[in-house]
Amino acid sequence: MNTKYVDLINQTFDFPQSEFTLEEDNLLFHGLDLNELAETYGTPLKFTYLPQITNNIIRAKNWFSNAIKNHNYNGTYKYCYCTKSSHFKHVLDEALKNNIHIETSSAFDIDIVESLKTDGKINDDTFVICNGFKREQYITNIARLINNGHRNCIPIIDNYEEIDLLSNEIEGKFDVGIRIASEEEPKFEFYTSRLGIGYKNIVPFYNKQIKDNPKAELKMLHFFINTGIRDNAYYWNELLKCLKVYTSLKKICPSLNSLNIGGGFPIKNSLAFDFDYEYIIDEIVNQIKLACDEVDVDVPNIFTEFGSFTVGESGGAIYEVLYQKQQNDREKWNMINSSFITTLPDTWAINKRFVMLPINRWKDSYERVLLGGLTCDSDDYYNSEQHINAIYLPKYRKDKPLYIGFFNTGAYQETIGGYGGLQHCLIPAPKHILIHKDNNGSITTEIFRDQQKSEDLMGILGYNNNSRTKTTTKSNSNTELQLANS
Structure with missing residues (x-):
């Protein structure tokens, strides 16, 4: 019986495709092992395949x-x-x-x-x-x-x-x-x-x-x-x-x-x-x-x-499913270790859909789920795919991490999301990786920016005294005189 996630994809789509292939039960993106990338750099993770x-x-x-x-x-x-x-x-x-x-x-x-x-x-x-x-x-x-x-x-x-x-x-x-x-x-x-x-x-x-x-x-x-x-x-x-x-x-x-x-x-x-x-x-x-x-x-x-x-097609994001919440008889929420509102704002603002696929465990059985972000906001979720009005992913297992990837996210998401600045509920911006490919086809990666730290956000908010910009105000002598007389 065809009950594995890979069976679902093969039955629904023409797969593999030019940029997406499988090696065992891990997803490759342009030949890059994304499971290895996630385990090497950690998640959440943004990447740009140049x-x-x-x-x-x-x-x-x-x-x-x-x-x-x-x-x-x-x-x-x-x-x-x-x-x-x-x-x-x-x-x-x-x-x-x-x-x-x-x-x-x-x-x-x-x-x-x-x-x-x-x-x-x-x-x-x-x-x-x-x-x-x-x-x-x-x-x-x-x-x-x-x-x-x-x-x-x-x-x-x-x-x-x-x-x-x-x-x-x-x-x-x-x-x-x-x-x-x-x-x-x-x-x-x-x-x-x-x-x-x-x-x-x-x-x-x-x-x-x-x-x-x-x-x-x-x-x-x-x-x-x-x-x-x-x-x-x-x-x-x-x-x-x-x-x-x-x-x-x-x-x-x-x-x-x-x-x-x-x-x-x-x-x-x-x-x-x-x-x-x-x-x-x-x-x-x-x-x-x-x-x-x-x-x-x-x-x-x-x-x-x-x-x-x-x-657009150069960008992607990788998250880990942290936990599954069974909220009623029908709805299972897979909670990711980041936020859709902050990292993929178009999913929230204009209901945009990206290619979404699991990174690993393609040979596991699957289930229908909803995806939830970490912010305290009811709109921080992703609930359907463009083609089937639902999300199917390998079944959640507490003892076996599940990574999921969103692809073709390279346009507008960083500027709309306020890259490097404050994020909703102070969720830190993920680590950002650049991926290069030389003339011989060899792939190399480098860290463009680490995940935001608490002190980065505290500085923006003015809690870190060293980060405050000192300003001088030109006084108006007439105003000062009026105030003195009053």
């Missing part, structure tokens, strides 16, 4: 190269990494090995760009696409970057005031893009994205503020929808509307030569994940070419800003 970043960049570049060749597309393709997905230096270092470009979203991103330039990771030929609503510091930092010679920095105009603000601080000419405020899906609470400028207003905006501006030259139209790139009627309809704006703008603006279709590629969220990236890219290139040929304008160079697709 080679997957390069793998996904190469895949996307090849797909676009093939599509451009298939359609005799007379334009180039530029892969940009969306830094807000993960700002870590080890992520940028790995990504930039692959001759890519960068998309930023806030003022301090420019500090990272300048640091990368100092280290020789990028140069003036690297495109820096600056998205986001631009406050004073962001404008100043963009201007500094351009004034220091980085002419391939392209601020994407998000509102009507940004052209004047940039013109006031940038010396000489500079390139800009315009972001389209796309219309959202009908299920959304609002009709139009808060980001960018509406479809109907883009040509009038160009004519009024850019066309005769002696300093700004329009180079790029930026298009992105909140739900990302999907093979559905909504996405294709919005893309065609974008292309109508591009071709109309191109007729009156010869300098316009690039279309940025943003990011939004989905990543694997279960063993049943199925997405035809190659077909989608081929059809996007085809639709752009058809739209431009129809009105006899040159096709644009294509830019993308893949964030989650770049880094």
